[in-house]
Amino acid sequence: MLKKQRVINQLSQFPTDIRASTFTRVRKGDWWRRLITLVTVDTSLLLLAWLLIKLRTNFYTDRNYLFPSLLISISIQIGALAIQGNYAPGNKRHDYWNLIRTLTFAHSLILVAGFLDKSIEGFMPSNLIFFWLTSTAFICFGRLSVNKTLEYLRKRRILACNSVFIICSEEEKEQALSCIQTEQRYSIAGTENSISLDKDHRLETLEKLNKLGVTEVFISLSAIQNRIYLCWLFQTAGITVHLLPMELKPIYRDLVFHNVGGIACLSFISPAITGKDFWLKRIFDFCFACLFLIFTFPIYLAIAIAIKLDSPGSAFYRQTRIGLHGKEFKVWKFRTMRNDAEKMQKELEALNQTKDGILFKIKDDPRVTRIGRFLRRYSLDELPQLFNVVLGEMSLVGPRPLPTRDVNKFSARHLIRQEILPGVTGLWQVSGRSDILDFEQVLNLDLTYIENWSLWLDFQILLKTVSVVLNKEGAY
Structure with a gap:
């Protein structure tokens, strides 16, 4: 009974999502800086593509339609990119095929908007084809440039890497360290063995991660006992969970497949706002x-x-x-x-x-x-x-x-x-x-x-x- 009560006390300290009426929290890490950077770069490049159309043709007979058309066009494209997860953490930000498909779909919506409002002459098919080609090329080039710039800044230690923590057995530690260091975008704050996830130690582990400013944690599957609850525990604290290596069986609905150092892992992305x-x-x-x-x-x-x-x-x-x-x-x-x-x-x-x-x-x-x-x-x-x-x-x-x-x-x-x-x-x-x-x-x-x-x-x-x-x- 004492052990059971201790588990209840531990669980009650970490209310999350549909599981408790807590105040919302913002996810840890510099994800919001990357988000602002990507949205700013995308918006600027889309604006540039729009201006090229303006220079290419006599775009409007009535200048009063310039700003509404520009606002509608860019909003649809940025919204489509956001819905398709192109601003989410992980490699999807640099999935160029997904970027092309998303922008193609967005331009079909812009074409529909042009037909619904015939007074907006800028939404002509000929202009849209040129706009689609230029905006797609610019966005893909912009993502590639941001990615390479971040890699360069991290290598030069100008930009801080994400602070991560590894939890695995002693036998798996060397392999896990090697895989994560290969990425060159993580700063390893420390390691612990699977005992740190036991009922009697998990709260102490979470406090340690908070003090270290850890934003992501890599956990080997062999170290996890109660997977669902542990994922909730870390997500509530705003920490993204990666399971390493991958096991071929269903674990949870909200997971993303990533490649880390050549090994596939399952990532439980902490939502931007929990609760x-x-x-x-x-x-x-x-x-x-x-x-x-x-x-x-x-x-x-x-x-x-x-x-x-x-x-x-x-x-x-x-x-x-x-x-x-x-x-x-x-x-x-x-x-x-x-x-x-x-x-x-x-x-x-x-x-x-x-x-x-x-x-x-x-x-x-x-x-x-x-x-x-x-x-x-x-x-x-x-x-x-x-x-x-x-x-x-x-x-x-x-x-x-x-x-x-x-x-x-x-x-x-x-x-x-x-x-x-x-x-x-x-x-x-x-x-x-x-x-x-x-x-x-x-x-x-x-x-x-x-x-x-x-x-x-x-x-x-x-x-x-x-x-x-x-x-x-x-x-x-």
Whole structure:
């Protein structure tokens, strides 16, 4: 129990993305200087290409259209380059074939804009062909020049290299150092062995990296035990993670393949601003929950009256559940059991139908009241949890919050599901609900949700929840 509590305490210090309501952070490193440099160079070269067209032809009959046309054209091209990742860290900035394809697509959009606004004579096909050729050539030449200039400045020690740290076994250290030094764009701040990633040392390691000003960390696959959590840990601190060497199996959705010193590695790029995912999800949850509560208030009132008429006791039931970072909170539900249900549970433990005993499930639970069975069949007993959503204790979609009795039986690897806000519904609920009696299946579904989260996924789960509830699938 002491070891488990220590893990919970460590996890709670590093909230990230959809996993916690923290203030946003800006990624470490000089990425923003490179970004400003590239955008400035690209904008200047595109402006130069535009001016060449002006010198080549009598560009406009009406000079009032010069600035709008210029602004639209350059904005479309810079926007397309940004969307295609041509300003992102790594080698994609110098992927010239991707640059050519992106600028070709951008010019097709400019052509469409010209047809929509026929008064802009500068958007003629003949001018656009010349503009496409010159701007593409200039951008590719500009990227090559920036790349070579950075290499020269780094070799001369005029420009500081990215400060990186290596975590690997003693046997792998020499090879890792050789590969990274080959790149000549990294300054190696130090190395550690795999012990530094153990539960008892990872926070100390992260503090050390922060003091050294490390912006990127290279970790050998053999040194990582819990890959997903460690990637979150470093990304929250604004540190990009590279896994070296590459292993041919899925690890995480947001990764990029890089070549470092001739060896392929997987890079977990730290987002420019962390925590934004949480606030997108939180705003969606709050607005949806408030609107739903307003429009369904009569249903809440009818259910509460039915419960009071069916059996003595309160219409609502509040139970202690374990939420974000292992913190306790009171979850709201409509009461579906007798008042002495918790006392009776000890007597019914022998009838538990789950395989590992972590969850407590009985198909014909004698504690459930008559109206309670109806509410459970259609999951109407869960509706008051929207109050928890409004209060920020829960999300609409996420891992189900479990009682203290269940969480006390967790092993350390199960605790990762406590790193995001618990949900009213989730993949578990739409993939079998109470028919899933193996907690490992539940954990795998929760991990699938965490790794692939998006607002669209939340919306899909909400729609599927409606279908599952109406069909009474896996409910008892």
